[in-house]
Amino acid sequence: MCQSYRKTCLCGRQTSEIFFGKYILDEKAIAEVYCPECSRDVDRGENNLVWDNGWVLELDMQAVRTRAAMMEISPEDVTAQWVFDEGYATWVGITPDDFQTRERERSEIQKIAKTDLKEYMQAMKEWGLRREKRFVAEGWRKAKSRA
Ligand SMILES: [Zn+2]
Numbered sequence: 001m002c003q004s005y006r007k008t009c010l011c012g013r014q015t016s017e018i019f020f021g022k023y024i025l026d027e028k029a030i031a032e033v034y035c036p037e038c039s040r041d042v043d044r045g046e047n048n049l050v051w052d053n054g055w056v057l058e059l060d061m062q063a064v065r066t067r068a069a070m071m072e073i074s075p076e077d078v079t080a081q082w083v084f085d086e087g088y089a090t091w092v093g094i095t096p097d098d099f100q101t102r103e104r105e106r107s108e109i110q111k112i113a114k115t116d117l118k119e120y121m122q123a124m125k126e127w128g129l130r131r132e133k134r135f136v137a138e139g140w141r142k143a144k145s146r147a
Pocket of ligand 1: 038
């Protein structure tokens with residue numbers, strides 16, 4: 001059983017990576033993922049949806065409720081937002097496609113390592129801080145809960 005799961009959004013333009021904390025939920029709990037392009041037609045205010053900067057994670061609440069006891073919450077009280085914030089079904093990184101952008105950015109910095117190790121260490125440190133600030137400024141759900 002895999003703890004993370006890649007899912008293409010409804011319009012097929014983007015891929016998210018979802019993490020299942022404590023192995024309680026799995027891909028059966030994920031109904032749909034919408035990127036900012038395809039989330040425009042999604043109704044707000046449903047308790048099976050998590051909104052995050054235009055992205056939407058839609059859970060299959062039927063599947064989620066069957067595991068509610070394992071998450072130590074009653075089936076009536078469980079919402080998609082709660083599941084996301086508790087980390088039972090959430091993005092692998094701070095953002096849905098963090099796994100892609102992180103690798104791309106990191107490989108850029110790693111080029112420096114070949115010429116100057118000290119500068120590379122510094123660049124990595126600054127990159128980490130810059131990323132964190134950027135995520136908070138952009139208003140990602142996971143960045144906000146850490147701040
Ligand atoms: Zn899409």
